[in-house]
Amino acid sequence: MPNFDYKSCVLPSAATHIRLLRLRLADSPTTRRNTTSPPNGTLVCELLTSPIAAPLKFKALSYTWGTAEKTSFLDLSGAQLNITPSLHTALQYVASQQQEHILLWVDQICIDQSNGAEKSKQVSLMTDIYSKAEQTLVWLGPAADRSDELMDLWLDVGQKADDIGLEDYFTKEKIHRLLEIMESRSVDDRLTKPYHQLVDEARPRFENLLQTIVDLDQRPWFHRVWIVQEISLCPDTVFVCGQKIVPVEFVRRASHIFTAAMKQSMKSNPGFSFAQLALQAQSHRLGPLLSTRKRRQKFANGEGEGDELFHLLRKLFVESDTRVTQTRDRIYGLLGLAVDAEQLEIEPDYVTLDVASIFTHAALAMITRGRIELLSFSQFPKEDGLEGLPTWAPDWRPNLAPSYYTIFEFAENHLLYASGITKASVVPTTNQNILGIRGYLVDTIEEVGNVWHASDAHASYLHLFKTLQEFCSKSAIKDEPIYEDPLRRAEATWRVPVGDLYWDPEVDYIRARKPLVEEAYHECVRISEIMVAGTRPLTAEELRRSPSGRYRNSMSGMDGKRPYITRRGYIGMCPGSAIAGDVVVVFCGAHIPYVLRACGEEDTHTFLGEAYCDGMMDGEILKRERERSFLIV
Template identity: 25%
Template sequence: MSSPQPQETGGSDPSATSRGPLPLKSQDFEAYQYTHLKEELHEIRLLTLLPGTFSSDIRLCLDITPLTADHVPEFEAVSYAWGSACDPVNIFVGKIGRKTLPATQNLAEALQYFRYQDKPRTLWIDAICVNQQNPKERSQQVNRMADVYSKAARVVVWLGPESDDSSLAMDCFDKIASKVKVDWTTRSMSAITHEVHWGDRVTESPLEPHEMLAINHLIYRSWFERLWIWQEVILASEHTQVMCGTRTTLWNSLRATVFWLYVKNHPWFSEAAQFFLRIQQLYNLCLGKKGLRSNDLIHQSRNCICTDPRDKIYALISLLHESDSIGIEPDYAKNVYEVYQDAVSSIIGSSRQLRVLTTVELHEDLERVPSWVPNLMAARRCNKLPLYDARSSTIHTLLIDSLGKVLKVEGIAAAVIEQVEPFWVHNTSLKDTRPELKRIARRMGLQGAAVQSRQFKAFARAASADEYAERCYPPPNGGPTAAQIEMVLHDILETDINNDLAGFHESTLALFKHYCRGRSLYLTKDGVPGLGPLAAKKGDIVTVLLGSGSAMILRPTQEGNYKLVGEAYCDGFMHGEALLGPLPDSFTAVFRHNPTHGDYFWAYLDQETGVFQAEDPRLGPLPPGWSIKSHKNEQFWQIFVHNQTGVARVKTSRDPRLSWEALEKRGVPLQVFDLV
């Protein structure tokens, strides 16, 4: 099957006339009746967009065809924003006749641009090729969308007509992609011309402010907010095309631009704050990885928009890592929270991990929904915390009561919260971050001599979520060091002057705000600072649960159960201390980059020798019957083999020394928490 050339676009000229397709009128049109699709034959519908001028009525033919591994018809799949259903437009089905389908004005406008003047064009468009009035067919076809977008000769992304200097933005995409080469595996870039400054992260961006504004306007179009685009572009071929008006570019050019904008040093401009917020969101999308972990995928797509809230799960199924496979199919007969609850239960059961619970924020207004089920219909109030290594193993058993409401989890109660101070900064400016941190620190007793104390250092780690440059190896460019974080916090607490932001002061304040916004800082009864959910309150319990790398805050109920409040940082408990005790003085836990896979893994650095190891120095010998199999990347990976069965467990999440039985032998006071 030959792929369409990326530069090919619709041949209609929108400047020829201003008249577009007419809105529906009370004429005697006959509504098109869909023919039944045979699921057992793996059938889909394809539309043939018939040729015509830009302003002529839109006519198309609908045909049924199998889509299988052995039969892949040539077609293009369209990715677009549906738009409002108000004032629909007539789409005529058949070369002649009066059978019609309603289409949103956004879709009708896109079809005008897609249509060739002299030849037909075969497309798959969900609103037309799926009978949206048939819930059973809709469920079946949604389950096939991964097939459709991965088997299409090309995916065409429609951003809308030209406006707000969109042509300039498209020019910038092509220009940047012609200057740099991006390696998404290693997350690096290099110049591909003699103009080496384009590939240098430190050198200031050569883009002009008006070019940055044009890009900002384009990336805030509604298409970039859609949830379904994650599946549509991640599963698509390398020929994916982005179209805005009559201008086109390749998706890979847009991806390269997003990476470049994400890592490059940029001067400030009028809409910089919202610009970099959107670039951060698009960076996750442009990583373009199938096989993401459930919590990462849900976090990254949490604030995306979809018409049906059940699609918060269904749109992501095909992108999940195989270990997080949830084994459910789209079923629009189920209510929203039933879908969410089924998904969470399935993810925990298949992964033997609780990491999906980090997506939860307490929702006390939903009485019949268990607290451990995330309300994905609500926008997330805070940013995801970094990845920690509380050294909790996989879950021992998965127990959910017969009604599916009580989730039994195992772990240790590490601390009780004594004081909670919400961080009340919601705007995009950094100017309110200093006084708010100062207010909270003083209420926690950090002033005067206390600014030099161990608690001050712990507060600095909590306010920054322990996200300092040395935490990663090699350290990222531009991130503040632990010493710089403490220096900025000391300046905040000891001076009344709101100094001009410069250098690491600005980046450190941005770091504080990134993690504290929408959260609360707290103190435990032992005086340990932490960072938790906005809903945290005095009396809540900080726990380390088996199967979760983060600390989790639980709230006791009068019935002896617990509600899940959300994920947290608690100083002194994020690297396995609650289960294994402190690390030896010479060792530190480091998030080490593996250039082969482009991922980061926890490793232990012996600061005396400079040697990294995957083995936790606190763990003793393996229990009888177990051995470690050598791995070519032994600094990153460990493979544990059960000698009798031959079963292999990879990495520390499967370490038999972290099982329930092994931890009990170490004297760890494990208990069961019933989450309701």
Template identity: 25%
Template sequence: MDSYCYVPFEDEPGCDRFRVVTIFPGASDQAIQCTLEHVALGKSPDYEALSYVWGNPEDKADIFCNGRRLQVTADLHAALHHIRPLGSEPRRIWADAICINQRDNDERGRQVRRMREIYPKASRVLIWLGEAHDGSDEGLEAAREIAQACRQYAAERGDLKTISFSDGRASRLFGKFRDPSQFTRLEAFYRVIRRTWFTRVWVIQELALAAEATILCGNTVMDWKDLMDAITAQDHLNLHLADHERNAYIFILQKAREEWAQGMKLGLLSVLFRYRIFDSTDPRDKIFGLSSLARGKLADIQALQADYNIGTLQLYCTIAEEILKESRTLHLLSVPRRFVGIGPQHLPSWVPDWTNTRLTACLGLLNYSDINDLGFAATRASKAQIRFDDATSSLAVEGHIVDRIQAVGSVLKVEEVPRTNFREVRIPKCSYVLDNWLRVAEVKQEEPYITGEPIRDAFAQTLVTESTSESIETLRAQLDILESYASIARWLGSFSERKPPDTLVQQAVTAMHTALFHNTTDQLTLYFRIHMSSLADRRVFRTERGYIGLAAALAEAGEEVVVVKGGNVPLVLRPKGEAWTLQGDYYVRGIMQGEAYDGERCELMRIS
């Protein structure tokens, strides 16, 4: 049988047409039959939009479109099988791999730009998580029960974001999920949350723009709101296997949905920064897949118009240059740098690698926060002076060296923190590197810190990048709690390959926790925990002059602490011939409000 051949769209300016696929009823053992038709945005029939993961592009299956064979990925084929109607009425949907001619880069670019109109017009978005496996039916049934308990709790108590087992209503409604008999179901729910769909960049706009959203997993159907309620309760109540890093992806998705509905306007840098942890098969889609969510001066620039004839390197450089020109700030240089894995080749160090998907916050910020709200003024009210050298792909700035790094601590890599579930005991992740960091900062020395405050106080402020309004007495108490947890982490870290059975580890951790916190609180305050988000992928350091602070993972002893005119935070720069390479940004206790900045010392510095 002949393969399906796409009918091209009209080539005139202002063409607003797109394709809708009509799926005809059929039994599960029958081939999928459908038709494709061109429709105008303003006159389209009712349709649903499909959001799914492409999967392995080499794993293909056949459907029949207008009587001809059309190959689609196996994951899409499975989704079509499940949403195909069984009765007599056909079903209209929009699915990118069918409705866009993927072999035509020009059409692909034009239709991708049209997705910001296609998704809102759909009656609802169907989110296909994949076939039922690994107990997904059981896991989603547990999620339904948690969501039902959430509705009761919300009706009686209010906001789920403050839910805690210290509340008697929460214990009554959710208490059964603390019983080990429920752990198998919660483990199955955990595996559902870890499915690939939740980490893909395209799903952000697909969900944000959706009028309604429904989860499909095998034959199980669930409303998006119910799933969100279940994940919120699971996360805040620290139920069995609650994965707070993984849940962060889902909270970010929901945040995008809420903000779009509220009409919030985010600039291009804010959008790219917030959603950088999501992944894509094509690295250019880390820009194109988010362009619909950007508003403001850069929302309509040519570089944002999906064009698959442009290379990744050129696209990333052009976007970085446009952001720096428009903002006249250096916030772009605070986007976390890649320190593991491989990114686009020959990317200048000042250009963010948007393929880097690590969950790393800017200094003093939550992952949800806006990178343009950096609360520091390391060069006071100075204005950035930037120039671009196209011949060398370098960025010229003006700045001066403040100090040099003398010693660095271990990098806090969240993925290397033990994931054993301790039920009621939540060990802060920085506890696993705290001993090392205390030594590097020389917290036990008797002399005061360079600012005149006790060095222990300076260290506590460093852990939260002085971004909390809590009293120093509270911060001291928080550091005491962390040191107690560090003793548990030290014990857990003592095992190499031969670790005791989990039940014995659980009992030991519970006993140690009881002994350490007998008659004292073990609770870190909300704002302390929030601002510790900046610690992931960072390391404590000490300078030659005695400053301590947080540096990016790439920072090493011997590298320079530099303040750049117009920069809110100091930068880590490494000499490279007559130029410098950017290693990341710094928090340095005592110079974040311009105390070390001297405009007269500034000289031209070229970052390549």
């Protein structure tokens, strides 16, 4: 059989047309349709072309490529086209469920992967392809590890949640009511009784499948960047696992019931092993994916704002293990879903642009549109192969560290406003690798302490507290008018370790305040002193009642940073790589300060990372310094 040549199915225009795969499973002695047995048989196919503006009716397939080696094949109009084994398995299952031919869009087949120019134009059509598909089939893989039971549970609970009207409460107006119902069985609402009956019924079934939920989350599909847009764009999207099919919307509703059930389970089952497994199951990637889908669907219906590219990058690459085959797809794989893609003017290019140029252009475009907080994710060392990135441009590698400032995507009232009411102001430069940006110079770092880590022992906590106390004393000796009074200066000892942000489970993060956080700080110091001295053991009741644990948790945002004092006496936390002589700055439009290091020519700097500067988090800099330009390489 000859090898397939895409010249036999040329697109009239890669910018306006797509190929579609007409698929069927040839009969064979072992082919058995609509059974629980794995399908077998030869895949017999042909390719058609269709304009994307008014396409033929087709379904889109979302799957994982698996190994890059194309060791399987299909019969494509009498010619052999090699494909990956994972795709071959997916197509066999899909074909086995059809009574007749099915038209599919499958990226590995419908795009000539060896043609970079075609691929660049076809990737630009992803939004249209998945939005116009009559259905998207999300192939999770063959049945395994009790996945059939989980799919049945999702279907059953999702249907019952729909029957009781749960979807009506997933609105901005009613979501708070739903939270009240989750917390109490006595809320006077039509949903309360059926809601808790469903949670009670589903709870033991979910508990029985916790390991299955964990196992499913480890399947490769959940860790691909492309799947985010693939699951989000088509209104009719279904999960396919083995022979089981469940609408994605049912899974989303069932996931809410699962969360409510686990809250009860954790209270009634205090065992460590159960709690550990339950927490692992609740950390699955399915929740954020379904949330992103809902946001996109609301945007498509004119009911919401959707996700900007920055939001998507942060969701997928900060504290998250999202993988790509080609590094540039960290950006390109999200353009079809980003509502600001057109404004950012990022065009997929698999031919002429190198990855560093793509990432630099994307970072500059987002910063220009006001996303200064993107700088917090330019972290070091850069990924292998991307060392040539400018210091201010993120490489968006998996598992980037979070910012200490939890920036809610659509917060109406931010907690920190270091630059006051100013807006981002980018200064054009002749070199894309140089970021020109307006802002304010706070001061030069005079002295730094040791790098601190949240995982360190109590002695490290005490050392940090002592260093900050010493810095406060030195600041008082300088007697610069950077605080309204000496009492406020002394508050730096308990504000700095938590970045002036404190976790309150009742209302989320709040600004650190007296006496709540100050008392928690002193209790944390006391507990650490006891632990280091080893003078007596702490009782479980003493630890349970102590607010020190919450204070320690609030300190976690400063992991990897070190304390500093500036020449004028400002105190804070700075990047672990910062040294004396580096400068603390506040960029226009930024909520938090950053640290730069002078290099070469005047006003030229390298970027080091984010910082906290006590007394400079509410726009005070506007009254004390003049705005200026910085050039960052």
